Amino acid sequence: MDATLVAAALSGAVVALLLTLFGGGGSVLAAPLLLYVVGVRDAHVAIGTSAAAVAVNAAIGLAAQAKAGRIKWPCALTFGAPGLLGSLAGARLAKSVAGGHLLVWFALAMAMVGLSMFRAPGSSGDPEAHIDPAKVARLVPVGAATGLAAGFFGIGGGFLIAPGLMAATGMTLANAAASSLVSVTLFGATTSLSYATAGMVDGRLFLALIVGGAAGVVAGARLAPSLAAKGLLARRLFAAMIVATAIYVLWRALNG
Numbered sequence: 001m002d003a004t005l006v007a008a009a010l011s012g013a014v015v016a017l018l019l020t021l022f023g024g025g026g027s028v029l030a031a032p033l034l035l036y037v038v039g040v041r042d043a044h045v046a047i048g049t050s051a052a053a054v055a056v057n058a059a060i061g062l063a064a065q066a067k068a069g070r071i072k073w074p075c076a077l078t079f080g081a082p083g084l085l086g087s088l089a090g091a092r093l094a095k096s097v098a099g100g101h102l103l104v105w106f107a108l109a110m111a112m113v114g115l116s117m118f119r120a121p122g123s124s125g126d127p128e129a130h131i132d133p134a135k136v137a138r139l140v141p142v143g144a145a146t147g148l149a150a151g152f153f154g155i156g157g158g159f160l161i162a163p164g165l166m167a168a169t170g171m172t173l174a175n176a177a178a179s180s181l182v183s184v185t186l187f188g189a190t191t192s193l194s195y196a197t198a199g200m201v202d203g204r205l206f207l208a209l210i211v212g213g214a215a216g217v218v219a220g221a222r223l224a225p226s227l228a229a230k231g232l233l234a235r236r237l238f239a240a241m242i243v244a245t246a247i248y249v250l251w252r253a254l255n256g
Contacts, residue, residue, distance in 0.1 A: 007038045008205045009212030016057060016216025017223075018238065027054040027184075028113045028155050028242060030209070031106065032249050038205065043099035047106070047154030048195025049202045053209040054155070055188030060217070062181040070178035074131035075169050078139045079161070080183040083147025087187040090151025091194035100253050107250035109153045114242030117235055125172030138168035143183070150187040151194070 011033035019027060030050030034040045040049070065071055094102055142164045149160060161180035165171060171179070195201050 004038055005204060005208045008034070008208035009215075011037055012053060012209035012212030013216035013219070014212075015053070015209070016213035017220045019057060019061075019216075019220070027057070028110050029245060030054060031154060032110075032245055034205065035103075036248075036252070040202070040205070042200070043103050043106075044095060044195065044198075044200045045202055047094070047102070048192055048198075048200040049206050049209070051154045051188050051195065052192035052201055052206050053213065055185055055192055056210055057213055057217075058181050058184035058188055062185050065178035065181055068178070070175055071182065072129060072131075072165075072169070072171055072175050072179045073182075075129070075135065075139065075165060075171065076179035076182035078131060078136055079143035079146075079165060079168070079179075080186045082140045082144040083150070083161075083183050084186050084190055086144040086147025086149075087151030087190045088194060090148040091154070091191045092151075094152045094154065095195070095198055095200070103249055103253035106153055107246045107253060109149070109155065110246035110249060111243055113155075114239045114246060117239035117242065125166060125175070126170045127172050127175065129169045129171035129175070131169075135169050139165075142168055146183070147187050147190075150183075151191045154191055154195075 011030070014033065015027060015030045018029065027050070030053060031043075031046045034046040034050055035043065040046045062071075097105075146160045146164055161183045162173070162176040165176040165179055166173065192201055
């Protein structure tokens with residue numbers, strides 16, 4: 001079996017495992033794993049391929065959350081629609097940036113993700129939150145800006161989407177986390193499609209990531225109960241790992 005595909009499958013398993021255990025933030029490791037473990041040489045290909053895998057993983061999670069009735073569809077779609085346009089613009093801009101420079105920006109985005117995860121997640125909010133004109137006025141610009149960032153960096157953007165939904169609508173963290181998957185799926189699909197049209201998505205590695213991701217989801221579901229008692233500590237250790245990876249990516253980018 002091709003060692004590269006095995007490495008990609010293992011990388012997909014790691015990303016899916018971490019996503020299952022910790023939610024937002026896990027997908028940001030996909031591109032660095034493709035670059036420094038799998039051996040992808042082009043930063044654009046790594047980002048485009050990882051965005052495609054993130055979109056599939058998010059779609060699977062979205063189906064489960066929709067079945068459970070946790071998604072605030074009007075708010076999620078009002079946020080996601082302008083973000084879709086933003087992600088197209090962000091991906092187009094990113095493709096015009098040299099790979100080394102793009103990795104510098106990507107490393108800074110990773111560091112932001114990691115630092116944001118050190119904060120203990122809140123649980124307050126209104127479970128009956130619904131759409132109205134005032135919320136639309138807040139959701140549209142925040143969604144567009146978040147989509148732009150997600151498209152540029154090739155990440156799902158869940159760490160930005162969920163807080164944005166909570167701030168704009170007052171919904172609970174559980175509803176925001178579930179509803180954010182609508183945008184993560186849209187942004188990831190749009191970003192990867194933009195890269196794919198430029199020949200910057202590796203289909204074989206994408207499939208390997210998905211196959212490995214399926215195993216990671218199963219493993220994460222089994223490990224989650226054992227981490228429940230130490231969830232905040234585990235989340236902060238994971239955040240530290242993301243920050244450390246960001247520093248490594250930045251060092252590699254600055255040193256060619």
